[in-house]
Amino acid sequence: MRFAPEGLPFIGGALVLSLVLWGAGSYQGGGSGWRVAFALAAAATLFTTWFFRDPDPRTPEGAGLVVSPGQGKIIDIREMDEPAYMGGRARRITIFLNVFDVHVQRSPVDGTVEYRHYKPGTYAVAWLEKASEDNEQASLGIRTPSGKVLVRQIAGLVARRIVTDQHEGEDVSRGQRIGLIRFGSRVDLFIPLDWEVTTEVGARVIVGRTVLARQPSGDPS
Numbered sequence: 001m002r003f004a005p006e007g008l009p010f011i012g013g014a015l016v017l018s019l020v021l022w023g024a025g026s027y028q029g030g031g032s033g034w035r036v037a038f039a040l041a042a043a044a045t046l047f048t049t050w051f052f053r054d055p056d057p058r059t060p061e062g063a064g065l066v067v068s069p070g071q072g073k074i075i076d077i078r079e080m081d082e083p084a085y086m087g088g089r090a091r092r093i094t095i096f097l098n099v100f101d102v103h104v105q106r107s108p109v110d111g112t113v114e115y116r117h118y119k120p121g122t123y124a125v126a127w128l129e130k131a132s133e134d135n136e137q138a139s140l141g142i143r144t145p146s147g148k149v150l151v152r153q154i155a156g157l158v159a160r161r162i163v164t165d166q167h168e169g170e171d172v173s174r175g176q177r178i179g180l181i182r183f184g185s186r187v188d189l190f191i192p193l194d195w196e197v198t199t200e201v202g203a204r205v206i207v208g209r210t211v212l213a214r215q216p217s218g219d220p221s
Contacts (some may be wrong), residue, residue: 057208115141
């Protein structure tokens with residue numbers, strides 16, 4: 001199992017705290033207060049380790065597939081305006097990530113990054129519609145031979161850090177890591193209206209593996 005490098009300080013800190021509490025409790029005779037403190041620290045270590053996991057996505061092969069950029073539950077699919085990069089109407093697929101989901105994001109397609117934008121904001125509950133406008137977010141626009149794709153990382157109620165790996169001009173491959181959001185959050189995927197959607201609201205999706213859409217047949221990416 002791989003772990004996101006951004007999580008190593010958190011994992012290490014929680015582990016050190018657990019060891020210190022265990023040692024101090026043993027030295028003090030192991031009272032119930034020490035046992036509770038150690039149990040809480042150990043639980044925090046296990047949770048932090050689980051949260052920052054970065055498993056191999058086993059990205060599917062095949063022309064035109066669009067895989068999920070995030071892991072969680074599909075909570076909304078709608079047509080809407082996206083003027084910042086898509087330049088007009090687009091299909092938005094919204095994925096809600098709870099604190100137990102993998103929080104690494106991956107590129108849904110092969111292409112070239114030609115847009116990157118960070119917007120500071122609030123930290124409303126990520127499943128609310130207003131989170132798409134008001135919350136802290138980072139957007140990555142990818143050009144493919146058959147159209148544009150936009151991945152938007154949106155912070156949630158307890159998220160306080162969005163990491164985006166790529167810069168404009170870099171090529172990305174389907175399933176390649178493109179970033180990470182710490183703790184509860186959401187990911188919005190924007191695709192052209194003529195691309196076929198293959199998922200539905202309520203579906204659980206796996207980052208880099210679940211196919212959410214297909215590009216028009218005959219396109220090479």
